[in-house]
Structures are given as C-alpha cells and as structure tokens.
Amino acid sequence: MSETTHDATVAVSAAVAPDEGLTASELAAKYGLSVSGARPSLIEYVRQLWDRRHFILAFSRAKLTAQYSQAKLGQLWQVATPLLNAAVYFFIFGLLLEADRGMSREVYIPFLVTGVFVFTFTQSSVMAGVRAISGNLGLVRALHFPRASLPVSFALQQLQQLLFSMIVLFAVAVGFGHYPDLSWVLIVPVLVLQFCFNTGLALIMARAGAKTPDLAQLMPFVMRTWMYASGVMFSIPIFLADKPAWMANVLQWNPAAIYMDLMRFALIDDYGSEYLPDHVWAAAGGWAVLFALGGFVYFWKAEERYGRG
Structure with missing residues (x-):
C-alpha cells in the first residue's frame, strides 16, 4: 500500500471513530436529523395547516367543480338532488303518513326542505370525511402536507355546496x-x-376511515338512522307528544336536530322558540367546540400513520 493511500485510510478512520457505538437515534440527534413524516407539535401542526389555507380552498373548489362535471346539468344537481329528496319525503311522510301532524302546508314544506338541506350538509361532510384519506392515498403518499387539509377541504366543499343551495x-x-x-x-x-x-x-x-376502509360501506346506514332520529321529516316535540318526555329530549338534543331547528327558527315565521329545546344556542356552540377541537386533536394524533401500510 502506498504511503498516500495509507494516510487517507487513517484519516477516514479517525473521522468515523467518534461515531462508533452510537445508536441510530443518537446519531440522528448528533447531526440534527429528524424522522421523515414525523408528527409535529400541535401548535406547529396548526401553523402548517394555516400555511396551506390557499391549497385547502383551491382543492375544495376543484372538487366541487369536478363533482358533477360528467353530468349534463352540471352544478344544478347540487340543488336538484336535495330538492328531489325533499319531494320524495313529502310524498311519503307528508301525504301518506301525515307526519306534519297539524302543520299547514305553508309551514310544513319549508320545514321539510330546510331539514333536508341542513342534514344533507352534515351527511355529505361525514361521507366525504370517511374517504378523505383512504380515497386519496396517491396524494397522501406523494406529497408532504398536513393531512388534516383533506377532511377540512371536503367539509369546506360541502359548505360551498350548501351556500349555493341556500338560494333555492x-x-x-x-x-x-x-x-x-x-x-x-x-x-x-x-x-x-x-x-x-x-x-x-x-x-x-x-x-377511522383511513384505518378501516370498509367503514365507507357502513356509514350510509348509520346516516340514514341518524336522519330518521333527527326530525328531518317531522317535528320531534309534536310527533312525540304522547311519548315519555326523555325520549323527545334525547332526540332534540342531538346536534343534527339542533342545527336543523335553529335554521327553521330563523327562516320560518311560525316555527317559534316553543319547538326548540332549552339553552339551544349553548348546546349548538358546545357541540361545535367539542367536535371541532376534539376531532382535530384526535386526527392529529395519528398524523404520521396516514398513507402507511
């Protein structure tokens, strides 16, 4: 071996020797390395999400535009679908089953349409949320971004769709x-x-949907049950007047019923406060804060696991 080669080998050995015996985590800490895709702190995660606000808004608009791009009526289906549902429910529950229970047509039809539109907002957000990660694995695995951007974007998409439908x-x-x-x-x-x-x-x-993709097949049945229990087609206090009081209270205090009834109270002249549960605004705010904060933290805790496996 030449003298030059020998000197180079000694120099390399001297440079590597200090790292011998260190674990992978110790080496990473020594050289300032971090795990790719590791979950950031909650505050940092919120900051990253805010930095992607333009992406979230643009993605929601693109999904909304593409949703009915293959249909000839296009975006009109945003309004036609809930209206057709309301027409079917009116025929079954309003005419055949007489679920209006004494409400005049002038009150019952806006009551029913409001319930269908408002509940559809929640229903669509839930169904879009279930598939937010599992249905976009290519995007999740290809790009680095806070994964909460996807369900937030889908919920924003449904809000835009509801705002368009509010005209009707x-x-x-x-x-x-x-x-x-x-x-x-x-x-x-x-x-x-x-x-x-x-x-x-x-x-x-x-x-939940990222871990159990089959949940997307189960949720339509869950949402249908929730819809029937939330008073979309009937007024809970009127329909359950001859039932135990606790039953009506349980159904009225569920969040879907609260938001529907508040919207009806705002829109319909003859739908007064007597149809609302006590402390309804506190309940509406409580449900919103509980699920917004709790859901965000719950999602963040699994951030590093999305798209893996």
Whole structure:
C-alpha cells in the first residue's frame, strides 16, 4: 500500500471513530436529523395547516367543480338532488303518513326542505370525511402536507355546496309566505357552528376511515338512522307528544336536530322558540367546540400513520 493511500485510510478512520457505538437515534440527534413524516407539535401542526389555507380552498373548489362535471346539468344537481329528496319525503311522510301532524302546508314544506338541506350538509361532510384519506392515498403518499387539509377541504366543499343551495331554500321560504326579517341574520351563526361541528366530525371519520376502509360501506346506514332520529321529516316535540318526555329530549338534543331547528327558527315565521329545546344556542356552540377541537386533536394524533401500510 502506498504511503498516500495509507494516510487517507487513517484519516477516514479517525473521522468515523467518534461515531462508533452510537445508536441510530443518537446519531440522528448528533447531526440534527429528524424522522421523515414525523408528527409535529400541535401548535406547529396548526401553523402548517394555516400555511396551506390557499391549497385547502383551491382543492375544495376543484372538487366541487369536478363533482358533477360528467353530468349534463352540471352544478344544478347540487340543488336538484336535495330538492328531489325533499319531494320524495313529502310524498311519503307528508301525504301518506301525515307526519306534519297539524302543520299547514305553508309551514310544513319549508320545514321539510330546510331539514333536508341542513342534514344533507352534515351527511355529505361525514361521507366525504370517511374517504378523505383512504380515497386519496396517491396524494397522501406523494406529497408532504398536513393531512388534516383533506377532511377540512371536503367539509369546506360541502359548505360551498350548501351556500349555493341556500338560494333555492330562500326561494321556497318566500314562496310559502316567509319573508326576510331580522331572524334571518341568525342563519350566519348557525352555519358557522354547524360547519365547525361537521369539520370535527369529518376529521374523526377520516382517521377511522383511513384505518378501516370498509367503514365507507357502513356509514350510509348509520346516516340514514341518524336522519330518521333527527326530525328531518317531522317535528320531534309534536310527533312525540304522547311519548315519555326523555325520549323527545334525547332526540332534540342531538346536534343534527339542533342545527336543523335553529335554521327553521330563523327562516320560518311560525316555527317559534316553543319547538326548540332549552339553552339551544349553548348546546349548538358546545357541540361545535367539542367536535371541532376534539376531532382535530384526535386526527392529529395519528398524523404520521396516514398513507402507511
């Protein structure tokens, strides 16, 4: 071996020797390395999510545009679908089963349409949340970004769809004699609270759906049961007037029923506070905060596991 080669070998050995015996974690700490895709702190995660706000908004708009791109009526299906559902429910529950229980047509039809539109907002957010991770694995595995961007974006997509549909809801209300007044201002806080609740629920379902993809097949049955128990087609206090009081209270205090009834209270003149549970605004805010914060933390805790396995 030449003298030059020998000197180079000695130099390399001297450089490597200090690291001998160190574990992988110790070496990473020594050289400032971190695990790729590791979960950041909660505060850092919120900052990263805020930095992607433009992506979240653009992604939700793109998904909304593409949703009906293959249909000839295009975005009109955003309104036609809930309206057709409302028409079917009116025929079955309003005419055949007489679930209106004494409500006039001028009240019951806006009551029913409002319930269908508002519950569809929650239902669509949940169903989109279930598939947010499992249905976008290519995106999740190819790019590094806070995974909460996906369920938040899908919930925002459903909010945009509801806002578009609200034009028809207003037309239905006015068409049956319920004209705009100061109570319509309450629509804004109701939508904000429901959006927070829906986003938290979408985050919870996104984590559950990422681990158990079959959940997407089960959720339609769960949502259908929730819809029938939330008073979409009937007024809970009227329909359950001859039942034990606790039964009506349980159904009225579920969040889907609360947001529907608050929207009806805002839009329909003859739907007064007597149809609402006590402390309804506190309940609406409580559900929104509980699910928004709880769902966000629950989703964040599994951040490093999404798209793996």
